[in-house]
Amino acid sequence: MAQASQDSQASSSSSYSLSASAASSESCADRADSATAASFASAHLDEATRTVLRYQAHADATADAPTRARVLSIEGSDPIGGAGTMADMKAFTAHGVFGYAAMTCVCAQNTQGVTDIVNMEPAFLRAQLDSVADDGRIDSMKIGMLGTSQIVDCVRDWLQALLDDYARRGLPRPWVVIDPVMYAKSGDSLLTPDAEEELRTILPLADIITPNVPELAALVHADAAPTTWDGAVLMARRVAEELGVIVYAKAGMFALSGAENSDDSPAVAGPAPAGADAARTRGTGANPAPACDDALIIPAAVLDRLADAEKATGGIVVNSAPAPTRTDLASRPGTAADADTATRVITLPGRRVATVNVHGTGDSLSASLAALRPQYASWEETARAAKDWMTGAIAAADGLHVGHGHGPIDFMWMAPPTARTFTDDYWTQVRGVRERIREMPFIQRMLDGTLDLLDFSFYLHQDDLYLTDYSSLLALASVRADTLHDRTFFAHAAAGGVDAEVSFHGQWFVEHGFSPEPQTMSTVTAAYIGHEHRVADSGSYAQLAAVVMPCFWLYGAIGLDIMKQAADRRLDLDSHPYGAWIRQYSDTSFNTSVARELAVCNRLAREGSRANYDAMMDAALISSEHEYLFFNQGIDRPALVR
Ligand SMILES: Nc1ncnc2c1ncn2[C@@H]1O[C@H](COP(=O)(O)OP(=O)(O)O)[C@@H](O)[C@H]1O
Numbered sequence: 001m002a003q004a005s006q007d008s009q010a011s012s013s014s015s016y017s018l019s020a021s022a023a024s025s026e027s028c029a030d031r032a033d034s035a036t037a038a039s040f041a042s043a044h045l046d047e048a049t050r051t052v053l054r055y056q057a058h059a060d061a062t063a064d065a066p067t068r069a070r071v072l073s074i075e076g077s078d079p080i081g082g083a084g085t086m087a088d089m090k091a092f093t094a095h096g097v098f099g100y101a102a103m104t105c106v107c108a109q110n111t112q113g114v115t116d117i118v119n120m121e122p123a124f125l126r127a128q129l130d131s132v133a134d135d136g137r138i139d140s141m142k143i144g145m146l147g148t149s150q151i152v153d154c155v156r157d158w159l160q161a162l163l164d165d166y167a168r169r170g171l172p173r174p175w176v177v178i179d180p181v182m183y184a185k186s187g188d189s190l191l192t193p194d195a196e197e198e199l200r201t202i203l204p205l206a207d208i209i210t211p212n213v214p215e216l217a218a219l220v221h222a223d224a225a226p227t228t229w230d231g232a233v234l235m236a237r238r239v240a241e242e243l244g245v246i247v248y249a250k251a252g253m254f255a256l257s258g259a260e261n262s263d264d265s266p267a268v269a270g271p272a273p274a275g276a277d278a279a280r281t282r283g284t285g286a287n288p289a290p291a292c293d294d295a296l297i298i299p300a301a302v303l304d305r306l307a308d309a310e311k312a313t314g315g316i317v318v319n320s321a322p323a324p325t326r327t328d329l330a331s332r333p334g335t336a337a338d339a340d341t342a343t344r345v346i347t348l349p350g351r352r353v354a355t356v357n358v359h360g361t362g363d364s365l366s367a368s369l370a371a372l373r374p375q376y377a378s379w380e381e382t383a384r385a386a387k388d389w390m391t392g393a394i395a396a397a398d399g400l401h402v403g404h405g406h407g408p409i410d411f412m413w414m415a416p417p418t419a420r421t422f423t424d425d426y427w428t429q430v431r432g433v434r435e436r437i438r439e440m441p442f443i444q445r446m447l448d449g450t451l452d453l454l455d456f457s458f459y460l461h462q463d464d465l466y467l468t469d470y471s472s473l474l475a476l477a478s479v480r481a482d483t484l485h486d487r488t489f490f491a492h493a494a495a496g497g498v499d500a501e502v503s504f505h506g507q508w509f510v511e512h513g514f515s516p517e518p519q520t521m522s523t524v525t526a527a528y529i530g531h532e533h534r535v536a537d538s539g540s541y542a543q544l545a546a547v548v549m550p551c552f553w554l555y556g557a558i559g560l561d562i563m564k565q566a567a568d569r570r571l572d573l574d575s576h577p578y579g580a581w582i583r584q585y586s587d588t589s590f591n592t593s594v595a596r597e598l599a600v601c602n603r604l605a606r607e608g609s610r611a612n613y614d615a616m617m618d619a620a621l622i623s624s625e626h627e628y629l630f631f632n633q634g635i636d637r638p639a640l641v642r
């Protein structure tokens with residue numbers, strides 16, 4: 001492979017890549033200068049000064065580093081986009097790294113199974129791999145479906161040459177994650193039987209391998225897959241010790257069957273287990289959380305290598321991210337030591353999601369490990385981060401509606417949804433509230449004219465108090481608005497509508513013999529205002545726009561509904577005791593403001609993060625419950641605030 005483009009990087013002492021910043025044992029050992037500086041530092045300086053020096057050294061060493069880790073996927077394809085190359089690219093992007101891809105085969109597959117596979121000619125695969133290596137630095141890689149023994153040989157030989165070449169040129173060794181793909185979840189075989197032995201020859205080149213339960217069994221030549229998690233961990237230990245690599249043991253098979261694999265993970269809320277008969281449950285309480293814990297198995301040989309690297313650098317590494325030490329690993333919670341072999345077994349806690357949509361989970365996990373390792377200090381931290389991300393992506397999978405079999409996971413679960421708008425989502429979620437408002441006695445009695453005037457005047461006084469405060473929130477939204485359009489919209493809304501409505505209320509009070517003077521605020525009104533102010537005080541402008549939205553939309557929608565019900569009942573509004581109100585509710589000019597407010601919320605939800613979307617939704621949903629209570633107080637008559 002041609003190396004010209006890499007040599008300039010290699011010759012610079014500041015060519016520390018992102019992967020090097022995570023301090024591989026190999027790269028630490030190669031850095032003699034750093035070791036000298038480190039032993040000086042160890043001998044003469046206090047801990048705080050050594051820490052500051054580490055920051056300085058890291059900044060110098062990474063001055064020319066790329067802004068994103070560059071991660072290679074060596075995989076087969078999946079046209080439905082849930083597994084293989086396509087999944088890897090999505091996982092890479094989700095984790096913020098730049099992805100390269102060399103394809104080992106093209107598969108005709110979907111969520112229901114694999115129907116055909118065309119393997120690459122090994123020479124052509126080698127040409128793809130060289131194309132990447134000749135032109136770009138590789139910080140990390142994930143190797144997945146290899147398919148045949150010829151392809152295994154091709155990738156192994158290329159990888160060995162690449163590692164030798166990087167070592168010779170003093171480049172940091174790329175992190176290598178190998179997913180020893182043998183079977184798809186559909187049961188289809190993804191590796192020819194004769195290639196199983198060949199696959200073992202590439203595994204020692206990995207830093208970490210990620211076999212699922214049946215693949216573990218194949219790697220130890222067991223007749224059958226283990227039926228318990230303890231059995232799977234035992235097999236994983238054998239594999240780790242035999243190959244001298246870290247094994248990430250995955251519990252997905254047990255999750256799919258509804259079985260539980262841990263008793264001691266922290267309980268988390270989750271959907272009821274599918275196949276609950278088979279599931280052991282954890283904890284007390286009515287809805288115990290099902291577990292889906294994975295395990296990281298670090299054999300003694302790897303721990304020794306890490307300890308040697310530490311010695312070579314005098315206990316200091318030149319970057320911000322030292323690799324884990326024996327002491328580190330032994331002292332962490334969830335780490336079990338084995339007296340005989342000193343192998344470490346680290347539990348990676350997770351919750352089981354009750355879903356069939358787990359196509360490509362193994363692929364995405366191994367891609368995540370490759371993408372995250374350059375960004376974390378150790379395999380343990382990387383594995384915990386990857387596991388948490390996977391759980392979130394699986395939990396969001398049901399929303400995708402892709403395919404009829406095992407659907408894919410939602411790689412974009414941290415980003416706001418795009419197929420439905422924020423307001424679509426909100427409207428569906430408040431269906432129950434809308435129905436309760438429509439059916440409530442306050443509205444029904446108003447329509448049939450039996451609503452007590454005292455009840456109505458109580459409601460109207462509370463509405464005045466609420467609207468006075470609400471206008472100040474709209475004014476605040478105008479001040480915090482991020483566009484001129486929003487600024488003028490909220491300014492007009494604060495000044496216009498509220499004022500007109502309060503004077504309309506005043507007229508009604510006078511006409512019906514009630515005092516128009518402000519009354520004491522009810523606890524229900526105070527609670528609604530309190531919620532809006534809490535969001536305004538601690539939330540973003542987007543959350544503020546969302547918290548005031550239900551008062552626009554639910555009120556507007558109730559008006560339309562009252563108008564419809566009045567028409568259906570053919571009410572004579574001229575003689576009806578609440579005729580003026582029903583006419584007022586039927587005034588659709590308010591809907592111009594409703595539509596603008598909804599557009600504001602959709603823009604803010606679209607432009608922000610998933611966390612922003614969720615926070616906006618929470619704010620709006622809570623306001624909606626307050627809207628219901630607010631209408632209902634006309635009849636319920638809550639206590640007044642003293
Ligand atoms: N239903 C589930 N709930 C939570 N996590 C799951 C579920 N199914 C799989 N996982 C997780 O997905 C990752 C991949 O595991 P697995 O599905 O066993 O791999 P593979 O796809 O290779 O068979 C693991 O972290 C595993 O714990």
Ligand SMILES: Cc1ncc(COP(=O)(O)OP(=O)(O)O)c(N)n1
Nearest residue numbers: 076084145184185359360361362363
């Ligand atoms: C091209 C390709 N590579 C790997 C797999 C196996 O993916 P995995 O994550 O094990 O998930 P399932 O596909 O088995 O659900 C694959 N199917 N295709």
